[in-house]
Amino acid sequence: MKLLNLFNVFSKTGDAGEGPRQVDKAISTTAIQAVFQDCCDFVCRPVTTGGGEKATLVFLDGMVSGAAVAEQVLRPLTDEDRFADIKGGKKTVEHMLSGSIYGPTTRRRDDLNDVLSDLLNGWCAVIFDSCAAAVTIEVKSENKRSIDAPKEEKVVKGAKDAFIEDVRTNTSLVRRKLRNHDLKIRAVTLGTESGTQVNVVYIHGLTNETLVAEVLRRLTGVHVDGVLAPADLEEALVDNPATPFPQMITTERPDKFSFNILEGRVGLLVDGLPVGYLVPGTFSQFMKAPEDLGDHFLVASILTVLRYFGMLLTLLLPGFFIAVAMYHQEMIPIKLLQSMIDAKQAVPFPMAVEVIGMLLAFELLQEAGLRLPSPVGDTVSIIGALIVGQSAVEAKVVSPVVVIVIATAGIAGYTMPNQDMGAALRVCRFLLALAALIAGVFGLMLGVVLLLYHLCALESYGVPYMTPFVESRKGVLQALTRPPVLKKSRREPALKTGRR
Amino acid sequence: MSMFKRIVAVLCCVAQLLCLSGCMGTTIFSASHEIEKIEIIRTLGVDLSETGVCLTADSGVGLNGTPPRLYRQEAATLATAIDILENTYPDRQPFFTHTENLLIGEQAAKAGISSWLDYIARSPSMRLLISLVVVRNEEAGAVMEEVMSEKTSVSDMLFDIAADVQMQGAGSMTNCGQASAQLLESGCTMVQAVAAVAANGSAGAEQMLVPYGFALLKDGKLTGYLGPELAAEVNILTGKFEAANMAVKNEETSISLHFTKASAEFKPVYVGNRLVRVDVAVSAQADVSEAFSKSNQEHDHLRAEIEQAAASQMQADMQQAIAVTQKLDGDYLGIGKEVEMAAPAAFRAMETPWATLYSDLEVCVSVQVTLRQTYDLDTPTAEGGENHGR
Numbered sequence: 001m002k003l004l005n006l007f008n009v010f011s012k013t014g015d016a017g018e019g020p021r022q023v024d025k026a027i028s029t030t031a032i033q034a035v036f037q038d039c040c041d042f043v044c045r046p047v048t049t050g051g052g053e054k055a056t057l058v059f060l061d062g063m064v065s066g067a068a069v070a071e072q073v074l075r076p077l078t079d080e081d082r083f084a085d086i087k088g089g090k091k092t093v094e095h096m097l098s099g100s101i102y103g104p105t106t107r108r109r110d111d112l113n114d115v116l117s118d119l120l121n122g123w124c125a126v127i128f129d130s131c132a133a134a135v136t137i138e139v140k141s142e143n144k145r146s147i148d149a150p151k152e153e154k155v156v157k158g159a160k161d162a163f164i165e166d167v168r169t170n171t172s173l174v175r176r177k178l179r180n181h182d183l184k185i186r187a188v189t190l191g192t193e194s195g196t197q198v199n200v201v202y203i204h205g206l207t208n209e210t211l212v213a214e215v216l217r218r219l220t221g222v223h224v225d226g227v228l229a230p231a232d233l234e235e236a237l238v239d240n241p242a243t244p245f246p247q248m249i250t251t252e253r254p255d256k257f258s259f260n261i262l263e264g265r266v267g268l269l270v271d272g273l274p275v276g277y278l279v280p281g282t283f284s285q286f287m288k289a290p291e292d293l294g295d296h297f298l299v300a301s302i303l304t305v306l307r308y309f310g311m312l313l314t315l316l317l318p319g320f321f322i323a324v325a326m327y328h329q330e331m332i333p334i335k336l337l338q339s340m341i342d343a344k345q346a347v348p349f350p351m352a353v354e355v356i357g358m359l360l361a362f363e364l365l366q367e368a369g370l371r372l373p374s375p376v377g378d379t380v381s382i383i384g385a386l387i388v389g390q391s392a393v394e395a396k397v398v399s400p401v402v403v404i405v406i407a408t409a410g411i412a413g414y415t416m417p418n419q420d421m422g423a424a425l426r427v428c429r430f431l432l433a434l435a436a437l438i439a440g441v442f443g444l445m446l447g448v449v450l451l452l453y454h455l456c457a458l459e460s461y462g463v464p465y466m467t468p469f470v471e472s473r474k475g476v477l478q479a480l481t482r483p484p485v486l487k488k489s490r491r492e493p494a495l496k497t498g499r500r
Numbered sequence: 501m502s503m504f505k506r507i508v509a510v511l512c513c514v515a516q517l518l519c520l521s522g523c524m525g526t527t528i529f530s531a532s533h534e535i536e537k538i539e540i541i542r543t544l545g546v547d548l549s550e551t552g553v554c555l556t557a558d559s560g561v562g563l564n565g566t567p568p569r570l571y572r573q574e575a576a577t578l579a580t581a582i583d584i585l586e587n588t589y590p591d592r593q594p595f596f597t598h599t600e601n602l603l604i605g606e607q608a609a610k611a612g613i614s615s616w617l618d619y620i621a622r623s624p625s626m627r628l629l630i631s632l633v634v635v636r637n638e639e640a641g642a643v644m645e646e647v648m649s650e651k652t653s654v655s656d657m658l659f660d661i662a663a664d665v666q667m668q669g670a671g672s673m674t675n676c677g678q679a680s681a682q683l684l685e686s687g688c689t690m691v692q693a694v695a696a697v698a699a700n701g702s703a704g705a706e707q708m709l710v711p712y713g714f715a716l717l718k719d720g721k722l723t724g725y726l727g728p729e730l731a732a733e734v735n736i737l738t739g740k741f742e743a744a745n746m747a748v749k750n751e752e753t754s755i756s757l758h759f760t761k762a763s764a765e766f767k768p769v770y771v772g773n774r775l776v777r778v779d780v781a782v783s784a785q786a787d788v789s790e791a792f793s794k795s796n797q798e799h800d801h802l803r804a805e806i807e808q809a810a811a812s813q814m815q816a817d818m819q820q821a822i823a824v825t826q827k828l829d830g831d832y833l834g835i836g837k838e839v840e841m842a843a844p845a846a847f848r849a850m851e852t853p854w855a856t857l858y859s860d861l862e863v864c865v866s867v868q869v870t871l872r873q874t875y876d877l878d879t880p881t882a883e884g885g886e887n888h889g890r
Contacts, residue, residue, distance in 0.1 A: 325535050326532040326533065326534070326535070327532050327533075329533060329535060329538060329595065329597065330597030330598065330625065334540060334542075334598045334600075335563065337535075337540060337598065338540060338562060338563045339563050340535055341535055341536055341538065341540070341562075342562060342563055342564045342566070344535050344536040345536050347536070350534055351534065351535055440532070446514060450510065453510065457506070
């Protein structure tokens with residue numbers, strides 16, 4: 001009930017959240033100049049209106065379009081014909097708001113904090129000291145990256161647009177896919193220093209209102225200096241920040257974002273981040289790839305099952321190998337065991353050191369490949385995989401079978417559609433390998449049980465993380481496959497959507 | 501429940517699990533082996549010794565041609581001998597979980613193998629699928645030494661025998677699990693027998709193992725053998741036939757047949773509650789694999805002659821095999837089970853138990869052999885002239 005009340009409050013006020021610190025002063029040129037003291041990009045220009053009223057035009061250079069300021073604000077404001085009979089600050093303000101200037105959006109501001117907020121969002125302001133009021137006009141600069149193709153979530157078939165850093169462009173991308181007046185976009189300002197705008201996107205009547213209210217409640221509780229990196233928001237909004245498993249779906253694709261909004265999830269778009277967030281995030285959602293909806297449902301289903309197999313392989317293979325090679329050699333077929341023994345004879349390190357060392361080396365190579373520029377990164381990968389790997393085997397530093405096991409586990413890990421999930425699995429892979437090292441298959445199984453316990457204990461906005469595996473057999477089938485679109489009749493029950 | 505309480509609960513569960521068998525002891529690491537320090541044992545040879553058991557363990561030839569190694573240990577029991585071997589070589593620890601063969605010397609087999617089969621059944625590191633083989637006329641350890649060289653060992657020879665013996669009609673492998681089950685069920689079992697012979701037939705040459713019929717075990721003790729000449733027929737009677745070659749002689753010629761299919765059907769004849777006879781109807785299909793050519797006009801006559809000669813020969817061999825088992829007073833061929841399957845109610849109502857009845861029971865074998873592909877002996881095709889099957 002409290003949540004719903006909060007939702008209603010947001011419905012009335014629209015904007016909330018902890019923004020920049022408030023300035024308790026009346027609107028005046030002096031006050032604004034004091035706020036933007038030592039800001040070289042702050043422009044403050046005295047202007048006399050066509051009616052002879054003294055005003056001050058202020059804006060942040062670079063945030064606004066100079067041409068728009070000149071054409072849409074200065075030219076009509078100083079036009080004597082237009083403002084000839086308008087005398088006094090109040091009348092001038094009213095005249096400006098009635099359409100005398102060309103800005104697409106104009107607002108009267110009586111609070112200095114609103115003026116500051118508008119300036120920081122790329123508006124310009126005309127200050128009238130005589131009446132302690134201001135008119136702000138939207139004249140945003142168009143200096144932003146053009147809409148590009150997705151870099152991480154590429155598909156052969158499907159849309160080729162991706163989110164950019166500008167939140168308004170991102171909301172327009174979503175609007176173009178969901179031309180529905182029930183699509184609501186609420187703005188919340190976060191970050192005491194950054195004043196970043198976060199937009200909450202959902203469909204009224206479809207999305208569970210409790211979920212929307214909960215998202216808004218959590219946003220109001222975010223107390224950070226700035227929302228400049230994904231972690232600033234993610235760690236504040238998820239239920240369990242300690243787990244390495246992702247709990248918010250991230251995507252750079254507006255189509256995937258819109259699809260999940262249609263499913264009944266709540267979306268978040270952050271100004272400055274070229275990704276969209278979706279909650280609640282459940283385990284099965286991180287196993288779905290964008291191209292699943294572009295492929296035939298049979299192909300997509302097989303690939304989904306393959307991804308789950310890859311997940312098990314990357315998670316369990318190193319640990320299982322350590323367990324059987326150190327504790328349960330009887331499980332290894334005799335020919336393979338003989339081959340392993342022969343290969344291991346000249347290697348000086350214990351099997352566990354080999355596996356753990358190779359896992360670390362694999363992570364180092366991956367990290368180096370990511371940090372370096374693309375051509376150099378590729379070279380490092382090739383050198384690492386081919387030259388170092390082959391040399392290590394030839395020099396009898398590692399066994400060939402260990403290289404095969406680690407490489408197989410690594411490649412299987414790359415089948416994860418979500419990088420956050422892949423990273424979480426890599427962490428668990430290490431822990432399971434250590435568990436296997438300590439107690440063999442018993443340790444491995446114990447680790448798996450604890451992992452399952454952890455996953456089953458997680459919740460994302462009231463939805464069990466392992467949904468739909470914990471719901472029904474049909475749910476499991478739906479998670480492991482991609483049913484034909486026309487056969488899919490219901491949204492996920494766990495989301496408790498307004499429309500089924 | 502708070503997260504702290506959950507973690508404590510899980511840790512308590514884990515601590516309790518550590519009390520399970522296998523987790524107790526010095527350290528949890530004591531159960532681990534470095535893989536390069538283990539020596540896979542593929543064949544165990546068991547003989548009698550003054551102390552009790554003389555165990556010979558063979559590692560076989562390594563994949564990269566590593567010469568085989570033999571380990572020998574005497575002890576009161578097989579379990580003790582294995583334990584001692586496991587702890588004697590820290591740098592090259594014999595590892596018994598992949599043992600493929602249990603080779604028993606003749607004297608040891610005569611003394612009884614039940615306790616060793618019991619060890620195999622109970623030991624967590626042994627598998628019931630280990631093939632049980634008896635060495636004819638020799639000690640297992642001696643044979644293992646005789647046949648071992650830089651490039652081969654008894655394990656490799658037994659591996660080859662196991663792969664081919666049924667296809668050659670030279671016998672069939674029985675594993676420890678099957679032997680134990682049969683001994684428990686009927687008190688009798690039959691396992692593969694092998695013998696060491698000179699590789700090229702001359703004295704002093706390298707020795708090799710060859711299948712040598714079947715060893716018959718009653719109550720765990722060796723009672724006799726069925727010779728290699730009867731092996732194919734025994735396979736038919738026991739339902740383990742895969743293929744066999746047979747040389748058939750008639751008055752004029754000698755022909756080699758390759759049997760590809762054969763089966764035996766057991767029909768018990770009861771009078772009241774008394775089993776008076778068991779009829780065994782055997783049908784077999786064969787191809788001619790080598791023969792002296794005859795003119796086409798004589799095909800039908802010759803074909804019937806060959807079929808008849810083969811049937812007679814097989815019938816005689818089977819009757820002989822049955823006679824040997826009857827003489828040894830044990831249903832080693834498992835005929836009782838087949839008879840019971842043919843008429844379960846009548847079998848259960850029998851006046852005299854099968855074990856008592858078998859040694860004096862009349863078992864009549866009839867064999868029908870059909871030649872399929874006779875190549876140059878077959879009936880010409882409709883077009884004439886061409887041989888069927890070529």
